[in-house]
Amino acid sequence: MDYRFLLQNDKYIKDEIHLIKPSSGHIRACAIYPNHYDTAMSSLGFHFLYESLNAWPELSVERCYLPGEKSIKLVCSKYLSSFETATPLVNFNILAFSVSYETDFINVLRILKLAKVPFSREERLAGGYPLLICGGPATFQNIVPMYEIFDVFSVGAGEITIGTVVSKYIELAGQRKGTSEINREIMRALGGADNFFVPSQCASMKGSKIVRCAAPAENKYAKTVILTPHTEFKMRALIETVRGCVRRCKFCMVGSCYGRFRYNPAEDIYKYIESVLTHTRKIGLLGPAVSAHPDLVELYKNTRERKLDISMSSVYINEISGELIRMLSENEQKNITVAVESACEEVRNAVSKNLADADIFENLDKALECGIKNFKIYFILGLYDFFGKSGGDEAGDTAAFIARLEGYLTRRRPDARLKISINPLVVKPRTPMCYAMPQNAGFFDFYSGPEYITELEARYKRIASELKSSNIEFSEKNFADSALLKLINECGVNLFDFFDDFFYNESKNSRAVIKIMRERPEAFDPAAAAEKLFAVDFVN
Ligand code: SF4
Known part of the structure; x- marks a missing residue:
């Protein structure tokens, strides 16, 4: 070695501290x-x-x-x-x-x-x-x-x-x-x-x-059992706070694959926090929809009163109460996330996001009133095509909507900052969108074609270019990683068939791996790959 x-x-x-x-x-x-x-x-x-x-x-x-x-x-x-x-x-x-x-x-x-x-x-x-x-x-x-x-x-x-x-x-x-x-x-x-x-x-x-x-009587929730300074969390003890999601967004595998929404009882979370206090005062509450935990306000209040440094993943503004937003803003959490997904309300409804334009602006007001000034907003490109709207309009509509959001925020608070994260739609197996795709011939043809991710990347660039004179920040996005994710989800052959090329080329670069995989186009077919999968019955 x-x-x-x-x-x-x-x-x-x-540098590690073992908790077990x-x-x-x-x-x-x-x-x-x-x-x-x-x-x-x-x-x-x-x-x-x-x-x-x-x-x-x-x-x-x-x-x-x-x-x-x-x-x-x-x-x-x-x-x-x-x-x-x-x-x-x-x-x-x-x-x-x-x-x-x-x-x-x-x-x-x-x-x-x-x-x-x-x-x-x-x-x-x-x-x-x-x-x-x-x-x-x-x-x-x-x-x-x-x-x-x-x-x-x-x-x-x-x-x-x-x-x-x-x-x-x-x-x-x-x-x-x-x-x-x-x-x-x-x-x-x-x-x-x-x-x-x-x-x-x-x-x-x-x-x-x-x-x-699902686990028979009660879930055993995951938690950090080895603390280390060598991760982005740096000695933060993390605890799984919820599992599954209260929503069922049609593109998301969390909503469709984890069964019913469950949450870690507050007393178990406190017990874990107690057990790590001799080693760290940094706690992280994790899960796909932490904001849906029924005792979140109490949890947050108690841990802050004990002067613990507490952070939460996925704090979605549309899910949390004004009281919690106020506490977050008082305690240095100056960022809030809004998963808008699409500029078009009709598309948001179709994807089961059920978030009207009016709700979005109302939520922004709520956060601004509580002192939040940094907003991160998520969008997915490709949803227009899936739901039969003109894909050509998606970039323009998204840019206009983002500009509207920014204008709204900065008129009320000039130092408000907007960060935008845009991802291409990759249809994941076992999601409602995946099951609906074979009947959606127009989208299927576009999605199966080699230009799908390239076209969405072009839309992304157009949005960024239309907004380049603003103060809006765009999260870094590597569309090649999405293209690789899409290819692996469509791959109908053994991955090791390609492997000698990956390995000996020492290629970590997604574009190089994609090039190797595309040399065998017959190995990829989104419908055929989904067809080959075993079915899953959930018992919750
Ligand atoms: S996208 Fe978020 S809110 Fe929607 S189902 Fe997935 S985890 Fe839940």
């Missing part, structure tokens, strides 16, 4: 996040996986991340190893991946390649390699490109699935079975079981139905 890689690990390890005691059993499991350390340690899903594995005394749990670009070259000639003890990944029994984003599937392949774990399941079984498990939100997306790679996809709630796999592994290991035999038996046992998709146990995904159960 490259000494620079190890030195960097040592530094990170030295690692287990030290005889079965070796490695929790892997297919991206770099800072991204991994910012993911509550990864902390959840690490904590859940450590709850089993029979396991000994370590972590692994994607090495930095410089280290990748050097690691190539060795075996990629665990973060804590530099044990080669091939020496573990279980490699459990937490994959949040589909684009990180490419990094899963990088990690396996560096670890010298074969891509072929049969080769792994023949050679006694570890069991490969994939969990995380990406299992809801297009997993066709990873169908041949993972032994088990954990589709259900982690509270159930991690325990199911681990207890089975312990049972089989107790019978003194060999690695390959254990792995084969686990695949057989979980094939067809609720909450799991096991590729080796079904002829194809199409026609398979997975029952995805």
Whole structure:
């Protein structure tokens, strides 16, 4: 292993504070996040996986991340190893991946390649390699490109699935079975079981139905279990505050894939905060719709009274009370987010956003009165085309609407600042829009064409250019990343078919990866990819 890689690990390890005691059993499991350390340690899903594995005394749990670009070259000639003890990944029994984003599937392949774990399941079984498990939100997306790679996809709630796999592994290991035999038996046992998709146990995904159960009695919410200064959160203890969403926006997988909205009880949040206070006073409340937590005002008030530094993700102005906005503004939170999505009210209604123009301006007034001066507003381009409006009007309408918002704000508060984030519409599998797409022939043709993202990027540039003389700030947007996300969601073949090119080109650059993938246009088809996916039934 490259000494620079190890030195960097040592530094990170030295700076970490562990909030749970690692287990030290005889079965070796490695929790892997297919991206770099800072991204991994910012993911509550990864902390959840690490904590859940450590709850089993029979396991000994370590972590692994994607090495930095410089280290990748050097690691190539060795075996990629665990973060804590530099044990080669091939020496573990279980490699459990937490994959949040589909684009990180490419990094899963990088990690396996560096670890010298074969891509072929049969080769792994023949050679006694570890069991490969994939969990995380990406299992809801297009997993066709990873169908041949993972032994088990954990589709259900982690509270159930991690325990199911681990207890089975312990049972089989107790019978003194060999690695390959254990792995084969686990695949057989979980094939067809609720909450799991096991590729080796079904002829194809199409026609398979997975029952995805939410946790039985109560959810176990994710929280930071290792504090580190080496992430954007810098020693902030994060706690999952809500799961799912109260809304069902038609483009969003949160609304359609996480089942009913649930929230972490306030007393459990307080208990967690209490437990971390000896190490940090920085707390973060996380979730897709934190503003919908029924006790949010009380939570915020109590933590502020205790002089804690508290932050929240996704504070949507249209969801929160004037009282909370006032508290936020009194406590340095001078930014507020408004997810407008489209300049056109009719489109917002069609997407189930249900936000009238009048509501938007009323909400801005509410925030201004409370002393908020920084506004971040989100838009999605491509919605016009989806809902049958002229795509040619989308850029002009959006620019005009943004100018109207800015004028409204600055007339009332001259130092108000507007930041705009614009994303292209990428239709995610299992969302209402995805199911409606085959009937939407006009949009489907546009979406399937090679110029889709390029056209939306041109609209984005037109909006930015029309507003360039204003003080409006635009969030940096890399349309190539969106194009790659779209391609992976449409990919109908194994991702490793392309992999030698990705890997040996050392290409991190989305445009280069896209170029390689586009050399096989027949491998991509949005309708065909969605068709191949297993169906999911939710039990909440
Ligand atoms: S876009 Fe936001 S508000 Fe809409 S369903 Fe998704 S998480 Fe909820």
